[in-house]
Amino acid sequence: MSILKTIGSYIVRTGKIEDAEVTLDIQRSVVSEGEYLIAYPEEFTNTLNQQREYIQNILENENETINVAEKDGEVDGWIVFESTQNRKRMSHTGSFGMLIRNNYRGLGIGKMLLQVLLDWTEKNPLIEKVSLGVFATNHRAISLYKKMGFIEEGRKINEFKFDDNEYVDDILMYKLV
Template sequence: MGQFEPVQIVAKSGANFIIRHGVEGDASALITLATQCIEDGEGQIWVPGEFNLTEEQEREWIKGLRENPNELLLVAEAEGNIVGVMDFHVGKRKRTCHAGMLGTAVAKDWRSQGVGSALLGEIIKWAKSNPEIEKLSLRVLANNHPSIGLCKKFGFQQEGYGRKEVKLGPNEYLDDVLMCLFVG
């Protein structure tokens, strides 16, 4: 398991939250957060009803991240509720395990409060302290300007662009942006 000490953060609203390791006991709350973010639709490639993980599958996913010292699952928790999550998972082959992908979700009421920024900042600090990790990557929809701006704030650069990668409906598409940050 990647080492991470919990961190107390004050949101822009003045509310407190902590960032800590995600644990298997968070499975139900993480499914709820993912479902809410998917239903909200902002920045998502999933559509409602498409995310169907069971609590046991989510627990196994969390366990897998916790067992790999080069992977990390962080949650943002406020008053006992998970309000944000960010995971980092590396490639599974010897030639790709120096790099990995980030995934994130922040509850609608907690967006623009510093949760995503705090999660990303902590993962970057952790990755820089891990000699095995050299590159962080993520994919973001081209119209998700807040997420793109957040990534640029932390030094991520655009690495690729998938034209019409996400189909919203007949003749309605969104492009996908691949962004990366070298940390090692």
């Protein structure tokens, strides 16, 4: 187990195949909230085997990473960085997604995960730009990203439509590393 950062009683470590069940559980939980991810609960059908394969593929790629935040043996959040390697002109870029259990938000876990990710990207000779997309209504996440040096580079207007004809913009942010 590679411990990358310790804050209080939390550690951030490199994810492993054995984290597939807990990361999938966290993802399902966040999807079920209906506020922060694109998929509706009934659309999110990933299986444990698919999650294992996903983590394995991330771990096998030197330009991608997955990290988990753990306290007392319990994983409460995770972050994954996926590179854009399918096109040579974009191979210096990648994007991340981060998921934290609802009751554990606001405790600094997201900041800790994101800092570990940024430290990793700065050491990776290929990665020059880290990107993300975030719902315009996710004010807490946007605030964190800005504090960590991310800049808004664009906005997809009315990108997401909710059941009650409410639309939400997708804010595109980046940081050069």
